[in-house]
Amino acid sequence: xxxxxxxxxxxxxxxxxxxxxxxxxxxxxxxxxxxxxxxxxxxxxxxxxxxxxxxxxxxxxxxxxxxxxxxxxxxxxxxxxxxxxxxxxxxxxxxxxxxxxxxxxxxxxxxxxxxxxxxxxxxxxxxxxxxxxxxxxxxxxxxxxxxxxxxxxxxxxxxxxxxxxxxxxxxxxxxxxxxxxxxxxxxxxxxxxxxxxxxxxxxxxxxxxxxxxxxxxxxxxxxxxxxxxxxxxxxxxxxxxxxxxxxxx
Amino acid sequence: xxxxxxxxxxxxxxxxxxxxxxxxxxxxxxxxxxxxxxxxxxxxxxxxxxxxxxxxxxxxxxxxxxxxxxxxxxxxxxxxxxxxxxxxxxxxxxxxxxxxxxxxxxxxxxxxxxxxxxxxxxxxxxxxxxxxxxxxxxxxxxxxxxxxxxxxxxxxxxxxxxxxxxxxxxxxxxxxxxxxxxxxxxxxxxxxxxxxxxxxxxxxxxxxxxxxxxxxxxxxxxxxxxxxxxxxxxxxxxxxxxxxxxxxxxxxxxxxxxxxxxxxxxxxxxxxxxxxxxxxxxxxxxxxxxxxxxxxxxxxxxxxxx
Numbered sequence: 001x002x003x004x005x006x007x008x009x010x011x012x013x014x015x016x017x018x019x020x021x022x023x024x025x026x027x028x029x030x031x032x033x034x035x036x037x038x039x040x041x042x043x044x045x046x047x048x049x050x051x052x053x054x055x056x057x058x059x060x061x062x063x064x065x066x067x068x069x070x071x072x073x074x075x076x077x078x079x080x081x082x083x084x085x086x087x088x089x090x091x092x093x094x095x096x097x098x099x100x101x102x103x104x105x106x107x108x109x110x111x112x113x114x115x116x117x118x119x120x121x122x123x124x125x126x127x128x129x130x131x132x133x134x135x136x137x138x139x140x141x142x143x144x145x146x147x148x149x150x151x152x153x154x155x156x157x158x159x160x161x162x163x164x165x166x167x168x169x170x171x172x173x174x175x176x177x178x179x180x181x182x183x184x185x186x187x188x189x190x191x192x193x194x195x196x197x198x199x200x201x202x203x204x205x206x207x208x209x210x211x212x213x214x215x216x217x218x219x220x221x222x223x224x225x226x227x228x229x230x231x232x233x234x235x236x237x238x239x240x241x242x243x244x245x246x247x248x249x
Numbered sequence: 250x251x252x253x254x255x256x257x258x259x260x261x262x263x264x265x266x267x268x269x270x271x272x273x274x275x276x277x278x279x280x281x282x283x284x285x286x287x288x289x290x291x292x293x294x295x296x297x298x299x300x301x302x303x304x305x306x307x308x309x310x311x312x313x314x315x316x317x318x319x320x321x322x323x324x325x326x327x328x329x330x331x332x333x334x335x336x337x338x339x340x341x342x343x344x345x346x347x348x349x350x351x352x353x354x355x356x357x358x359x360x361x362x363x364x365x366x367x368x369x370x371x372x373x374x375x376x377x378x379x380x381x382x383x384x385x386x387x388x389x390x391x392x393x394x395x396x397x398x399x400x401x402x403x404x405x406x407x408x409x410x411x412x413x414x415x416x417x418x419x420x421x422x423x424x425x426x427x428x429x430x431x432x433x434x435x436x437x438x439x440x441x442x443x444x445x446x447x448x449x450x451x452x453x454x455x456x457x458x459x460x461x462x463x464x465x466x467x468x469x470x471x472x473x474x475x476x477x478x479x480x481x482x483x484x485x486x487x488x489x490x491x492x493x494x495x496x497x498x499x500x501x502x503x504x505x506x507x508x509x510x511x512x513x514x515x516x517x518x519x520x521x522x523x524x525x526x527x528x529x530x531x532x533x534x535x536x537x538x539x540x541x542x543x544x545x546x547x548x549x550x551x552x553x554x555x
Contacts, residue, residue, distance in 0.1 A: 004355050011347055018342040086338035092333045096305055096355045146384060206389075 004097050006216035007107040008067040016109060026071050027117045032122050034064035038129040052131045060132065061121070062212045063185060065140075066205065068117045069148040070180070072110040074172045079106065081168035090249045099248070107152055114148050115141060125227040126185065135216040143215045143244040147208040151176075153238035160246045166169075204234045253280050255402055255433050261310030263296050270296045271455040278402075281451065285448035287441065287541070294437035295335050298406055301435070302332055317400060319363065329357060331395030333388075335406040335437075341380040345371060345390055348379065349397060356398035361390040365393045385416030390422055403427055405436040409443060417530060420453065421447050426468045441541040451541070455549045460505040465541055472547050473539030476516045480524065481533035491529055494519045506533075 017023055041056045057095045080103075083089045092102050118141055125133030158175055162168045182189075183205040184194060189197055211227035221228070256278035263271040271293045277286040279530065286294045299305040301312055303319030303326055312319055317326045349366060351357035366372050369389045374382060374422040378541055388408060395403055405424065409417040424447055425533055427434055432488060444451050445465045481485070487507050491500045496519055502536040509520055517536050524531055546552055 002353065007351055007354050011343065012340075012353055013341045014347075016338050083340075086337055087334065088338050088340060090304075091334055091337040091339065094302065094327075094334060095352065096327050 001155060002098075002101055002104075004095075005101050005105055005108075005157045006172065008097065008101065010107045012105055012109045013112060015115070022075060023113075023186070026068075026075055026118060029071065030064045030067040031128050033067060034060060034121050035128045037063075037235050038125070038162040042130040046130070050116060054130075056131045057134060058213060058216055059185060060131075061125070061135065061140075061216060062209060064121055064181075065118065065144050065212055066115050066147075066180065066185070068121075068210060069144065069208070070176050072148060073151045073171060075160045076106055076110050077155045077162065077172040078168045081162050081165040082243055084159075084247065085165045087249065092093060093203050093248055096147050097202050105158065107149070110152060111145055114145060118144060132155065136218060139153060139221075140212065140215050143211050146212060146228070150204060150238075151208070153235045153242065156246065157238045160242050179203045179238055182206065183209040184211045204231065206229075206232050207234075254278060255280050255315055256284075256435060257311075257313040258301060259311045260295070260299075260301055261312060263293075263300060263305065263307050269457050271300070271497045273310070274454070274459050275310075275461060276452050276462055278433060278435050279450075280433055281428065281431060282449040283428050283436065283446045283447055285451040286437045287439065287448075287451050287455055288454035289439055289445045292439075292454045294439075294454060294505060295406055296434065297454070298404060298437055298547070302330065302404055303327070315323075322498065328398060329401050331398060331400035331403040333391045333395045333403075333405045333408060333413060335410070337391065339379045339390075342378045343553070344376055344378060345382070346375040348390065349393060352394045352397045358399060359397050362393075362397065367394060368391050368426075369454070370419075370485065383416075384412050385419065388412065388416075391419075392427075392555075396427070400432065402435065403435045405434060407437055407439070409438070409440065411504060417443070430551040441545060445541050453545060460548050468544050469539050470488075472544045474512050474515065475555070476511060477537040478511075478517055478520045479535050479537065480507045480520065481505055481532060481534070482507065482524075482529050482531050484527070484529045487529065490522065490523055494523055 031213040038056055038060055042052050045056070054177050080089070089102065092106070093099060118137075122133055122137055125131075154176075155172070158172050159168065162171050180186075182192070182203055184200065189200050189206065192200060207227040207230040211224050211231070214224050214227070216220070254277040256276075258277070259275050260273045261271055262269070262273055264549075274293070276286075286297060287529055288294055296305065300307045301314055301319060301322035303314075306320050312504050314326055315329055319326055338462075347360070347364065349362040353362050358519065363372075366375060368390060371386065371389055372392065374386060392405075392408075395405070398483070404447070408424070409420050421443070424434060427502055436448070443478070448465060450462065450464050451467070451468065453460045461472070463471070480491075483505055488502050491507060491509050492517075494509075495512070496513055497509055498512065498517045499510045501508045509516070
């Protein structure tokens, strides 16, 4: 069934690491965002003697984590389009590798790097952020990987429709990043006009933010069954649709 | 007795929208031969081959490969065939030995990858990234990947396209080597010289239809039996004498060179006899025969190069 999965995954990890820019973008950027914004905001708040605000201790790790997931998905979309355009997907498919094994290997690579980036953020947070990093890291990691899988399924849908590799990155960015604006991370959903609230409830990132924020605050998973259900639904719908419209060449 | 067919294709058809890519194509490939599907770009070669490999499903007709149905038993088939695809690439930064080792891990009985690389002259490229290989090296790697599972049948789609003549000749030698190991080779090419030098039998395909199938020699003999002999001599009576030969259809002369056209293999013997009989001084002698290129032009009314 999964003949070649681990070998292909390990190979794709090595291949990914051989392109330094990709690694810096995936691992470096979210960690840098976390550390630099954390220091700027902490200094201001401490200077105004208001203490370190929730924004730094809670929203910033969430923002950095979502950036990890989004950059992993964008990188996945780009790689899949390049592989398709170069005939690499077609060549792999003409082997005993099953189609879902080829795609699963890429998902595993992205999950591995997301986990690595989260670990880097935790280490950097303890060392360089005045606010430190305070939250249930393991539980949060599980929530982040779960959310990433859900967003990755959207990534496959995007990868199915982008015409060429050149458009993969811009189209992916245009679809994914605007969702972040309405996700409740920057402004509470309840403060939005009713129409935007309705839109926000349709966007997967809204549930990602709600789940990650809750888990980071120490709430139990049972408080967030709705988020988990919504993200599972997103995953199922996107996977079923993508498996029908995905183009291998 | 003819060897058993390992591929049996019967009246397959494939359309994309309104375009008919493959139209009632039928042929057999026999055990141990190099069989070529030849025709211009867009003739339906790749579509036909990919249907046989099980990568595409024909709209109609039947295919049997090594006794299996490629549309339904593609995974059972893949263990027994080797495939090289047209214009395929690998990951830019995959190393040669990593590709070979991945492929080897996917099959039940792989051959030794290092030995294969050695046979294909890639040993010193073992640690090179795919993107750094030359065109010829990439194609040799794809041949290695097609042979890693010790297949009974090897598919090569436009193997030498884009290679310089020297690399092309080296690849031809490798393909002959595959046949000498008892394997069957099914290839496509739009290069008539390649088909003529390499293939035991060829099928000419144009606009999705097979026009004729046979050995290159038989196709030439059947469709373009004309032979030409060019003789350079100062003998003023040459033209008159050559015209006396029964098989000769026309003689033209230019600067002491006579171009003698006629039919049948006997023409050459007769011209030589004529030269000897009249003790003519000859400074140059050569014969020309038609090629598959001429056959293609005659059968389709257009040249294979667009």
